[in-house]
Amino acid sequence: MAQGSPFASEQKGLLDRALSLFTDVRPGEGLSALLLAANVFYLLAFYQVLKIVRDALILSESGAVAASYASAGMAAALFVFVPLYGALASRVNRVWLISSVTLFFASHLLIFYALGTAGVQVGIAFYIWIGVFNMVAVAQFWAFANDLYTNERGKRLFPLVGIGASLGALVGAYLTAAFFEGIGPYTLMLIAAFGLIVPVALTIVVHKREGHVAEGKTETSEKPVGGRGGFALVFSDRYLMLIAILVLIFNLVNTLGGFMLNTLITSEANARLAAGAAGGSTEAEIIGTLSGNVQTWVNLVALILQAFVVSRIFKYIGVRGALFILPAIALTGYAAVALVPILSVVRWTKVFENSTDYSIQNTTRHALFLPTSREAKYKAKQAIDSFFVRFGDMLQAGVVYVGVQLAFGVRGFAIVNVVLVGAWLLIVLGIRREHRKLTGEEAFDRAA
Numbered sequence: 001m002a003q004g005s006p007f008a009s010e011q012k013g014l015l016d017r018a019l020s021l022f023t024d025v026r027p028g029e030g031l032s033a034l035l036l037a038a039n040v041f042y043l044l045a046f047y048q049v050l051k052i053v054r055d056a057l058i059l060s061e062s063g064a065v066a067a068s069y070a071s072a073g074m075a076a077a078l079f080v081f082v083p084l085y086g087a088l089a090s091r092v093n094r095v096w097l098i099s100s101v102t103l104f105f106a107s108h109l110l111i112f113y114a115l116g117t118a119g120v121q122v123g124i125a126f127y128i129w130i131g132v133f134n135m136v137a138v139a140q141f142w143a144f145a146n147d148l149y150t151n152e153r154g155k156r157l158f159p160l161v162g163i164g165a166s167l168g169a170l171v172g173a174y175l176t177a178a179f180f181e182g183i184g185p186y187t188l189m190l191i192a193a194f195g196l197i198v199p200v201a202l203t204i205v206v207h208k209r210e211g212h213v214a215e216g217k218t219e220t221s222e223k224p225v226g227g228r229g230g231f232a233l234v235f236s237d238r239y240l241m242l243i244a245i246l247v248l249i250f251n252l253v254n255t256l257g258g259f260m261l262n263t264l265i266t267s268e269a270n271a272r273l274a275a276g277a278a279g280g281s282t283e284a285e286i287i288g289t290l291s292g293n294v295q296t297w298v299n300l301v302a303l304i305l306q307a308f309v310v311s312r313i314f315k316y317i318g319v320r321g322a323l324f325i326l327p328a329i330a331l332t333g334y335a336a337v338a339l340v341p342i343l344s345v346v347r348w349t350k351v352f353e354n355s356t357d358y359s360i361q362n363t364t365r366h367a368l369f370l371p372t373s374r375e376a377k378y379k380a381k382q383a384i385d386s387f388f389v390r391f392g393d394m395l396q397a398g399v400v401y402v403g404v405q406l407a408f409g410v411r412g413f414a415i416v417n418v419v420l421v422g423a424w425l426l427i428v429l430g431i432r433r434e435h436r437k438l439t440g441e442e443a444f445d446r447a448a
Helices: 014-019 030-061 064-089 094-117 123-148 151-183 185-195 197-213 215-221 230-236 238-275 283-308 310-316 318-322 325-339 343-367 374-405 410-438 442-447
Strands: none
Touching (some): 014 030, 030 123, 030 151, 030 185, 064 230, 064 374, 094 123, 094 185, 094 197, 123 151, 123 343, 123 374, 151 283, 151 343, 185 197, 230 238, 230 374, 238 283, 238 325, 238 343, 238 374, 238 410, 283 310, 283 343, 310 318, 318 343, 318 410, 325 343, 325 410, 374 410
């Protein structure tokens, strides 16, 4: 009999057996996991659509400098939004919380569409808006997934759900790039606005399905989350605070790596133009081609890792062991960049770093909330996955400013990242210790 599954007495169906290619799917679990994967597929696909719209609008209306400053606006907006989100979570159940917040953001797209087609410049406002939308929508999806599954089921099924996120990002970016010129930014906003109804519908279906089969949790799932606000939870709990610091440090390392890559790509484009080796391409076209090549490799490697590697990592070394993989890759990569600060080394460092982030690290970070309380899953996770991520962006801007004033080159910023990764590993050790305390009765939970 399969432990930890509400369908333990059933036999595996065709869907369960097919999905077992990717992870350990037990009888009756496949359909809900597949619906969750479809849910996050649509969220990430529409985000990629809106991300390209965002870049097109702000760069054409205000330029790259405005885009850099807009990160501060995102952090400020999230600092206000997170307490409001927590207050709503204390008053409605999970399905009303997720549905109302998603439709709230969808309604803004209709407003942006109306203003944009009327000739109003919405680039900066839309840039800030999507920075909030992406963080909030994805965080509450994974809070919902954490609330549905026990620690044991989540470790098995999250890798499968994560495939939906990887595919959504890949498909959304490809389709938007292919059809952007023929459709235009404002029509894409309209498509995304109505498209967000699909994740809402899938949330309702999964909520009812899991509530029906997991009778012991039905009463709890229909209640508001309750408890303290997100920031209060983070600052009062050692485990949650360590996760917040982890997210902040990783985001700082990752964005500094992106700055190094962009610096070398720009230098390469200028060198080709100066040498007459551009083949008629402009600087923007060369930069776009080089950047696109990196992103293509990132998405491809991430999809392979998510589909075939993450579940095996969770099975053999667990969530705690998986936490060490990305910092080990980052430490090796940036140490190599410090020794040989050239484009090819930085490029492959970022390919391995970002693809591991989008697959192994992303799934692991969400799985860290499986043994926490419901209020931590919805409120603290929202604060961590939104505000602390954007706060890391702000810190990165400060580090870059100081580094430029000190005449740091790529080697100098790589050394900064090596030091930061050292701090990152210390935080992982702390999380590992606290996670073991939280999951000490895991065997009892599975038996129950």
